[in-house]
Amino acid sequence: MSRCLSSPPATGVRRRASALLGLLLVLSLAALPGCGRDGEANAGPRLALDAAIPADFPRETRLRIGDPTVQKQLQLLGEIDALPFTAGWQNISGGPHTVEAFRAGALDGGAVGDTPPIHATFTGLDIKIIAVQVREKPVYELATAPGVRLASIQDLRGKKIAYSPGQAQGALVLRALKKAGLSQQDVKLIQISSAEFKEALTSRQVDVAPLSGTVLLRYLNEYRDDGATSIAHGVRDNLSFFYVRTSALEDANTAAALREYVKRRTRAQLWAHANKDAWIEAYYVKDQGLTAAEGRYLIESAGKPQYPSDWTEAIALTQETVDLVAEATGQKRFDARTIFDLRFQTIGAEAARTAENSSATDRPTTAQRSTP
Structure with a gap:
């Protein structure tokens, strides 16, 4: 399947640096006391995945x-x-x-x-x-680079959109495109990590990026006077x-x-x-x-955070995301x-x-x- 994925040259070095830092982080974690590899921390009785979970456990049981x-x-x-x-x-x-x-x-x-x-x-x-948690309100908004016009998700056509495969932001972009009746060929997906989204907007390497929380708030506070805005995306976005x-x-x-x-x-x-x-x-x-x-x-x-006692809906929504991402990336659905x-x-x-x-x-x- 052909896909319109691109990465701006200016961010290539940063992506490699980010990957290297991530690798160093993991190696340092594995080297810490109590942060060793599988089987070194607790070594309790083996438990089948369909067996009842015991009520008791030793105080020295370690969780990383x-x-x-x-x-x-x-x-x-x-x-x-x-x-x-x-x-x-x-x-x-x-x-x-x-x-x-x-x-x-x-x-x-x-x-x-x-x-x-x-x-x-x-x-x-x-x-x-x-653990499944449901927010009462959406997590992300679609933020624009200063001066970019975006009144609705239909205006995503022709835009450069920050896209992070494997993260919630990436799936959100795919959902928004589907709801807008757009394909990946109707936009230009710029594949970068979510940590780079704000910088990519400010440097105008992308036109649109999903932002949330403190990142969204700080971005709009800093760049609203320059024409930065955000809109609701109108798709399901409340599971964690x-x-x-x-x-x-x-x-x-x-x-x-x-x-x-x-x-x-x-x-x-x-x-x-x-x-x-x-x-x-x-x-x-x-x-x-x-x-x-x-x-x-x-x-x-x-x-207010919600904790459903029945995960049927969460599983169904996750299946929709599995199918959507599998179709977009060529992965095998499960x-x-x-x-x-x-x-x-x-x-x-x-x-x-x-x-x-x-x-x-x-x-x-x-x-x-x-x-x-």
Whole structure:
């Protein structure tokens, strides 16, 4: 299948440098104590993938986790030192870095959007999704380079669009084109990593790029006066996952600890939503360098996190993405259900109900609690 994919020469060196830095990161993680390759950390009883997950596990069970935002939330909630397992926190998240770390055996689980587990499976990596989160509102908007006119997704025709295969932003672009009735031949897809999207817009190497969160807010604040804008894309864009190496679930101790982590992760995310002022001050202001008003805007634009107890819809939406990306890239499609571990299906929803029925999510943070 012919595809209109291009990469501007000016970004080639940066892409290679980014790949090299990613590789060095993974190698350094694998060299750290407790961050070794498969089988070195826990060595618990072997667990079949269709067997019940045990309730108990040793306190010394180690999880290598790439979930920086939740790490901060657990710290503020006062639970970071009370986890019933040993956490080896890694400051990585998102598709490319988690996949690299999985391949190096340096990570057990990581937080990602809706597409990295699909890309990982396409590349032969054996993974499972163990937590599903649904946002009330979309994650991304389509941002334009200064001066580029974009009133609707139909105006994408003829535009240079930032495209990152294997990441949620890449699948979003494909969905938006399909909804607009456009093919890849109607646009020019510029293949770069999502970390380069903002720079590519400001340098006008691309006309349009999907941006979200602090990146979108900062970009518009800086370049709105020069004509930069953003529009809603009008397609489904609200799933995120926590996924793991399948081999981690074949260790009974690790699987049990991961189930506990999903519970505490849910609790921490709901705490941040319930305690907006504390979270804004600690994260958006002190950590991200935004104003309190900007932090509040980002929280309100996300809405309250939801944790479905039935993953049927999430699986169906993931299958749509599998089929769309497979058609666009020539990869072989697969059954999306195979990458979801349904033993975890109700864990997040049950933890959310418990947290919301208790005072846990309303407990205020204290100024004495340090941040990681």
